[in-house]
Amino acid sequence: MKQDYYDLLSSDGWLMRWPKKKFPLRVYIEDGSNIAGYRPQFRNILLNAFYSWTDASGGKLTFTKASSKLESDVVCTWTKTLNADTELPSGRPNAGASFYEEFEEAGTGNINILKVRIKIPVRRPTDGLIVTDGEMKCTCLHEIGHALGIDIHSPNPSDMMCRFNNAFKVRPVLSVRDVHTIQRLYSTFD
Numbered sequence: 042m043k044q045d046y047y048d049l050l051s052s053d054g055w056l057m058r059w060p061k062k063k064f065p066l067r068v069y070i071e072d073g074s075n076i077a078g079y080r081p082q083f084r085n086i087l088l089n090a091f092y093s094w095t096d097a098s099g100g101k102l103t104f105t106k107a108s109s110k111l112e113s114d115v116v117c118t119w120t121k122t123l124n125a126d127t128e129l130p131s132g133r134p135n136a137g138a139s140f141y142e143e144f145e146e147a148g149t150g151n152i153n154i155l156k157v158r159i160k161i162p163v164r165r166p167t168d169g170l171i172v173t174d175g176e177m178k179c180t181c182l183h184e185i186g187h188a189l190g191i192d193i194h195s196p197n198p199s200d201m202m203c204r205f206n207n208a209f210k211v212r213p214v215l216s217v218r219d220v221h222t223i224q225r226l227y228s229t230f231d
């Protein structure tokens with residue numbers, strides 16, 4: 042088995058990455074207490090998921106708390122469920138959704154990510170039950186992976202970046218292949 046799925050990242054002709062000057066990325070997390078089913082620990086689970094990607098990147102990809110939504114690079118919002126018409130273009134149940142809201146071309150085959158919005162549902166897409174802490178951790182790790190430029194899904198169900206129907210079943214930790222992939226994507230950051 043290959044040690045990463047880096048080759049898939051540019052399968053659409055583009056490699057997406059945040060430019061080095063943007064780090065640490067300023068993260069704004071909206072208050073979720075008005076969402077039915079939201080639990081206070083979800084915020085910490087989300088924060089820890091960002092730090093897991095920092096660790097995976099060998100400390101290269103860093104995050105800081107944004108002072109306001111306006112002055113942020115990554116906006117995280119909570120929702121009861123995703124809107125099936127506008128947020129699930131593939132028609133399959135997703136655990137969350139990430140949107141590249143601002144980006145720019147950065148030379149042949151490269152795109153600089155400039156702003157991302159992550160939408161995290163507190164209920165499972167399949168049966169509508171409130172997610173467990175472990176499932177929430179999966180959703181957060183997976184969506185942050187997209188936010189960092191992993192704009193594809195791994196075909197391997199043991200990777201956190203696999204298609205999400207499977208991701209709830211795996212242990213809520215990044216796989217070795219997830220780690221190798223993000224390290225290769227940002228290997229020019231030294």
Ligand SMILES: [Zn+2]
Pocket residue numbers: 183187194203204205
């Ligand atoms: Zn996904």
